Structures are given as structure tokens and as C-alpha cells.
Amino acid sequence: MNQEFHPEQIKQLLNRSLAQLDQPTLACLRNARAQALARYDVHSAAPAFAWASLWTDHRHATDSHRKSYYLAAAVLLAALLFSGAAYWHHTADHDVSDVDIAILTDDLPIEMYVD
Numbered sequence: 001m002n003q004e005f006h007p008e009q010i011k012q013l014l015n016r017s018l019a020q021l022d023q024p025t026l027a028c029l030r031n032a033r034a035q036a037l038a039r040y041d042v043h044s045a046a047p048a049f050a051w052a053s054l055w056t057d058h059r060h061a062t063d064s065h066r067k068s069y070y071l072a073a074a075v076l077l078a079a080l081l082f083s084g085a086a087y088w089h090h091t092a093d094h095d096v097s098d099v100d101i102a103i104l105t106d107d108l109p110i111e112m113y114v115d
Contacts, residue, residue, distance in 0.1 A: 005013075021029075101107075 018026075102112075
């Protein structure tokens with residue numbers, strides 16, 4: 001019973017079955033197809049950032065989903081703060097090796113010694 005059908009065979013079978021259907025059934029099928037195509041066109045014409053509303057629309061979210069949204073937002077915020085602090089610390093860390101070399105070779109100007 002495990003037969004493989006090719007698209008052309010499926011098309012022929014559907015056309016033969018279509019000839020056996022009565023007019024009210026065909027009308028219902030046409031109506032259902034038109035409704036499905038209308039829904040498809042609406043979804044395909046959605047804006048590029050329509051998925052973003054999934055994160056902001058919590059009307060249908062359960063409490064566990066809300067908690068996971070807030071947890072994900074908190075983790076993202078913590079990661080941003082940590083990376084910003086690490087970057088600031090790295091840029092604020094001065095390279096004192098040039099000053100040490102200048103002190104040892106007496107190439108340091110007198111202004112550096114005056115406070």
C-alpha cells in the first residue's frame with residue numbers, strides 16, 4: 001500500500017475526482033479556496049518587523065511566558081551592561097610602559113615631575 005505518486009499522477013487523480021463532485025460541493029470548495037487565498041495575501045503582505053509584536057503583545061501570554069520574556073530581557077540587559085563595563089575598563093586602563101621607559105632613560109620632561 002506504500003505507493004509513490006508523481007505530481008502528474010496526482011493531478012490526473014484530482015481531475016477525475018473533481019468530475020464526480022456535485023455543484024454545491026464545488027461552490028463550497030471555491031469559496032474555501034478564495035478565503036484561504038485572501039488570508040494568505042494578508043499574511044504575506046505583513047510588514048518586515050511584524051514579528052516584533054510577538055515580544056510586546058502579552059495579552060495571550062501566560063504567566064510562565066511573561067516570566068521567560070522578563071528573564072530574557074534581564075539577561076540581555078546584564079550582558080550589555082557587563083560588556084559596556086568591560087570595554088570602558090579596557091579603554092580606561094592606561095599603558096604605563098612608555099612612561100616607565102621614559103623615566104628610566106631620563107627622557108621625561110620636567111612637567112611630568114611637577115604635580
